[in-house]
Amino acid sequence: MAEKPRIGVFVCHCGLNIAGVIDVKKVAEEAKKIPGVVFSTTYVYMCSEPGQQLVIDSIKKYKLNGVVVANCSPTLHERTFRNAAARAGLNPYRVEIANIREQVAWPHEHEPEIATKKAIRIVKATVERVKNNMAYVPYEISVNKKALVIGGGIAGIQASLDIAEAGYEVYLVEKSPSIGGKMILLSETFPTLDCPQCIETPKMTDVSQNPRIHLMTYSEVESVSGYMGNFKVKVRRKARYVDVDNCLGCGACVEACPVKNIPSEVDRGLTNRRAIYISFDQAVPLVPVIDADHCIKLTYEKKVAEGKIKRRSKPGTVKICEKCQDACEPKVINFKDTDKIEEIEVGAIIVATGFDLMPMEKLPEYGGGKIPDVIDALAFERLLAPSGPTHGVPKRPSDGKIPKTVVFVSCAGSRDPAHGVAYCSRICCMYLAKQAMLYKHAVPDGMAYNFYIDIRSNGKGYEEFVQRVREQRDLIYLRGKVSKIFQRGDKVVVWGADTLTGQKIEIEADLVVLSNAMVPSEGAKELAQKLRIPQDEYGWFNGAHLKLRPLETVTAGIFIAGAAQFPKDITDTVSQASGAAAKVISMFAKPKLTKEPLIANVDTEICAGCGICKEQCAYGAITIDPKKKVSVVNEALCEGCGACAAVCPSGAMQLRNLNSKQVIRMVEVLTEDY
C-alpha cells in the first residue's frame, strides 16, 4: 500500500483454546512494538458479535488501513473479518489472519513459552504481509441460468426436478438408454419396503414430462470448457438407431429381433436380451435402442465399411436381417444413425454418476465369479424383484431351483484394505437384512445365514428393521468374515466363523449372495479429468470440505450429489441431490456472480511465454497468447492456488496479496533471531 501503514492487531483468546496455552496479552503487547502497528488488543471470542464490533470500531477510531486477526485457521473466519472490515469501510483484502490456534496453541499445548514466541513471530510476519496487501474488488461474472446434471439415477432425477421446479432449465445426461439408475433395479427399499417401481417411476415420468428438463439419454459428456456461470459442454448423443421423438414404444421390433443371446445389463446377466431392446418395462424414454455390436445388420455393414468382407450384391437388393424395421409400424428405425455431438451452454453442473459394485473377479476367495450360484447383491435384487426375471421368487442361476439355504456375505471387499477398499460401503448391512426378509417372504421354508463383522444400521427406523430380521429363527446372523467359498457337488460350501462362540462354521448352501464393495462408477476418472474436479484415493469425488461444503467441489459452479461422492442410501442421496439443486438455484437467483480477486497475475513485461505455468494449472486457467507470447490468466477460471507462481522461472507470475516479495519478507521475519 502506498500510504503509511496503520495496522491493527486483534488477538483472540478463543476461550481457552488459544489463551490456555499462549500468553495473548504478551502477543498483543509485542505486536504494538512492530513499526506500522498503531493499535493492538485481545478479546475472548473475536468472532462473536461484540468481537467483530471491536474490530469495526477500532478501524474507524484509529483510521486503520490494515488488519491482522490472530485467531483460528483462515478457512473458518477469514471471511467473517473481511466482511467486518468492509462494514467499517476498509477494503476486505487488507485483512489477513494469523493462525495461532491450529498452528500454535494446539500443537504446542505442553510448551506455552515456545507457543507464545511462535505466535508473536507469526503475527509479526502477517503484519509484514498486510503492509504490502493491495485493495481489490471481487470480479463480477454473468451466469447462464441453465444447469447440467450428469447421471440419471435417483440423485440426478431429484436434482433435475428441484432445479426445474424453481424455474430454470436443466439438461439431464444419462449414459444408459433409460433413466432410473440403480434404484429402479431394486426389489424393495429398506426400511419401509416401498418398491422402487412405485416410488421412483413417478419421478421418472415427471422428468420426461417437465418442459424445462431436456432429457439426453444414451449420451455422455464429451468435453467441458469454461467456468462458473459459463460452461460450454459437448455431449455425445450415441447412435440409438431409433427416432426417440416418433417411436411408440410398442416393442414389436424387439419381438422380431432374431439375436436373443446377449446378457442383459439390467438383469446383471441373469437373463438375455435381444440386439434391439428396451432396458425395462418402465424405461424413460420408452424407446428401444440397437446394440450395434450385436445387431446382424449393423455388424455386417461395419465389416463392409472396414473392408473385411465384400458386399455380395448391390446395396438395397438383398436385405440383411432388418426384421426390426419390417416389424416397425411407424418406421422409426434408422440404420444410418450416427453419434452426434451436441453443444450446450450451462451455468452450473451437478455430478451424480453414482456407483458400481466391485467386480466378482476381484474376490477370488469367494469364487471370483466362476461359481454360478455365487451372485452379487444387485443380481439378488433382480431375483427378488416382482419385475425381475423370476417374478420375485428367487431361483438359482445354475439349475433354476428355488434355493432352500442362502448365505449372505457382508463386507465382500469392503472394510478390507487388502482388497484396496478400507472404507465401509454403508448400505450393505441394511440391504442384506432386507434381502433376507424378502427371501423368507418368497420362500417361507428357506433358511438364511448372514455373516457380518458389525451391523451398521444408523438411520431412521434402520436398527428396528435389523432387529426385526434378526429375531427370526430362520435368519441366523453369524459374526465373522467368510474366508472361502467353493463348489461341492451341486452345493456351494461357505467357510466362516462365529467369533461370538469361537466356533468355526461350515454351511452347505444352495445360493450365496455377496455384498460386493461399492466403488465409483465406470468412467468417473475420465469425467473428473474433463471437469477438473478432484477425486479421493478410491475415485470418489471430493467435496470442497468434508464437513461444511460436501456438495460443492473446489471448482466453482460444479456440485456433487449422491453416491458419486461416497456410498449412500436412497434417503441420503435424495437429500444431497436436493441440497446440490438448492446450491445451483441460489447461484442462479443472483443477477451476477462474484469471484475472489486473489488470483494469479502475469507481469507481461517479464513473462517469456515458456508455458511451464500452463502445464501446472489444475484448472486450465492459463493460455499462452500466440502473438504476444505471454501467459494469460483467465480470471474466471483461476482459483488462486499459486501453483503457477511457484513454478514460474522468471517471477513474472505472481499471486495477488501473496507475491514473492511478501513471501520473502515473511520468511525473513519468521526466521530472524530475537
Place this chain on the structure above:
Amino acid sequence: MGVLKLTKEKFRKVDLINRISGQNVYDCYQCGRCTSGCPSADEMDIVPSQTMRFLQIGEVDKVVESNTPWVCLTCLICSVRCPKGIDIAAIMEALRLVKLRTNYDFIHPNKIPEEDLEELPPIALVAAFRKMTP
C-alpha cells in the same frame, strides 16, 4: 472344537427351548449385560450371554450338558437387566427341564422301596429328582 456344520435340522431343538421358556433366543443381540451382572457367572462352564449365543447357532446339547443351568441361582438379575426384555432365567429353567426330561436321574422311583414311598411326601421326591441330577 471341530467345524460346526449348520443345517436347518440343527435349529429344530431351539424351538423347544423357545416353546418351554416362552422366550425367543433370537431376540438376544449379544450385549453381555446378563453375564456382567450374574453373581454366579464365575462358576459357570458357559456364561449366560454365551449360553444365549450357543442356543442361537443351534448348539442346544452343548448348553444342556453344561453346568450353567444348575449353577444359575434364578436370582433374575439377568432378566431384569436385559435391554431387550428377554427372561433369561426362564431360558435357564427351560434348559433344566430339557435335561430332566431325558430321564437322566440318579434316583429311580421304581427302585425306591414301596414302604419308603408311602412315607415320603411327593414334594421331597420332586426335589430329590432335581437335586440329584447333575
